[in-house]
Amino acid sequence: MPEEESGSLIHVAIKAEKLFNIGPFEVTNSMIGALLASLLLLAAAWYITRRAETVPGRLQVLIELPIEYIAGVTAGSTSRWRGYVALVIGLFLMILVSNWLGLLPGVGTIGLQGEHQGELVAFVRPAAADLNFTLALSIVTFVVFVWWAIRVNGPIGYLKELVGEPRYMAPLMLPIHLISELSRLVSLSMRLFGNIFAGEVLLATMLALTTAVIFVLPLAFFVPAVFLGLELLIGIVQALVFALLAMTYITIAIAEHHGGGHGTDETEHHASTPA
Amino acid sequence: MDSNLAAGLAMIGAIGPGIGLGIGFSKAMEALGRNPEAAGAIFVPYILGLALTEAIGIYCLVVSLILIFAGG
Numbered sequence: 001m002p003e004e005e006s007g008s009l010i011h012v013a014i015k016a017e018k019l020f021n022i023g024p025f026e027v028t029n030s031m032i033g034a035l036l037a038s039l040l041l042l043a044a045a046w047y048i049t050r051r052a053e054t055v056p057g058r059l060q061v062l063i064e065l066p067i068e069y070i071a072g073v074t075a076g077s078t079s080r081w082r083g084y085v086a087l088v089i090g091l092f093l094m095i096l097v098s099n100w101l102g103l104l105p106g107v108g109t110i111g112l113q114g115e116h117q118g119e120l121v122a123f124v125r126p127a128a129a130d131l132n133f134t135l136a137l138s139i140v141t142f143v144v145f146v147w148w149a150i151r152v153n154g155p156i157g158y159l160k161e162l163v164g165e166p167r168y169m170a171p172l173m174l175p176i177h178l179i180s181e182l183s184r185l186v187s188l189s190m191r192l193f194g195n196i197f198a199g200e201v202l203l204a205t206m207l208a209l210t211t212a213v214i215f216v217l218p219l220a221f222f223v224p225a226v227f228l229g230l231e232l233l234i235g236i237v238q239a240l241v242f243a244l245l246a247m248t249y250i251t252i253a254i255a256e257h258h259g260g261g262h263g264t265d266e267t268e269h270h271a272s273t274p275a
Numbered sequence: 276m277d278s279n280l281a282a283g284l285a286m287i288g289a290i291g292p293g294i295g296l297g298i299g300f301s302k303a304m305e306a307l308g309r310n311p312e313a314a315g316a317i318f319v320p321y322i323l324g325l326a327l328t329e330a331i332g333i334y335c336l337v338v339s340l341i342l343i344f345a346g347g
Contacts, residue, residue, distance in 0.1 A: 014345045187327075193337070194336050195333060241325075
């Protein structure tokens with residue numbers, strides 16, 4: 001029903017559209033976006049490690065600065081930070097590059113006519129505007145922090161933690177603990193998806209609104225540009241948030257066991273329990 | 276029509292996170308004013324708190340976006 005009304009102003013599909021098939025495997029436009037982002041990262045890594053110097057040039061500083069910052073924050077979390085620092089940096093860089101890739105002109109606007117109503121099916125869609133991508137990253141994070149909890153506490157210790165302290169409260173506390181573990185999965189993926197998809201909708205709406213008055217007010221060119229700047233900021237903040245939350249969840253999984261006995265004082269102030 | 280109305284109503288839930296973000300930001304600025312050297316130490320917990328508060332608003336946004344673009 002709402003296709004006619006909302007379709008006239010803007011068209012944003014909530015799920016990624018299929019471009020072509022490879023066997024039984026559907027290739028969507030957000031997969032192209034994710035692939036482009038990872039190719040860009042791989043090319044940058046290959047190019048920069050090839051000509052790395054002790055006195056870094058501009059390009060080397062550009063890629064070393066965020067890595068050093070995230071590594072510095074992660075190193076302050078627990079004593080076992082070397083085990084997961086690569087995951088945190090990887091999450092940050094991947095999300096950052098795929099978010100900013102989505103703001104380039106041509107992404108989401110160049111495409112083919114779809115089968116249904118002649119709507120545009122873009123070749124490239126920002127990867128994080130698809131719930132599949134963000135859910136995949138969250139599942140990786142979830143598996144890693146449960147793995148760390150089991151590795152540090154042992155399977156029995158992890159089960160004991162899920163059951164809770166007064167053992168007779170187990171029928172009540174076990175479902176609550178399970179849901180709170182799983183809600184991290186949902187909140188991580190929904191936060192990133194919601195922010196990036198809402199950004200796409202916002203930009204499309206602003207463009208649609210201002211192109212109507214573009215011959216009256218030349219100023220209308222600048223209104224979407226302001227929101228592009230906002231989206232740049234949101235892109236880096238959300239990448240940082242995802243990486244830092246992944247780090248915090250792993251820190252909690254490791255730190256719960258120590259209970260202050262193991263002398264890692266830095267873990268204490270990170271070990272609040274976000275949902 | 277109905278789903279658009281429902282989408283608008285769903286965004287009422289964004290009031291709470293809005294107030295919460297305001298409180299969090301004002302407290303962070305207060306702490307920064309008292310102790311400007313602590314900017315680096317405040318930044319990471321501040322960003323995390325901001326993200327966790329904002330997530331509730333994002334849930335409302337996702338619900339209303341689904342109602343607009345995918346709802347019947």
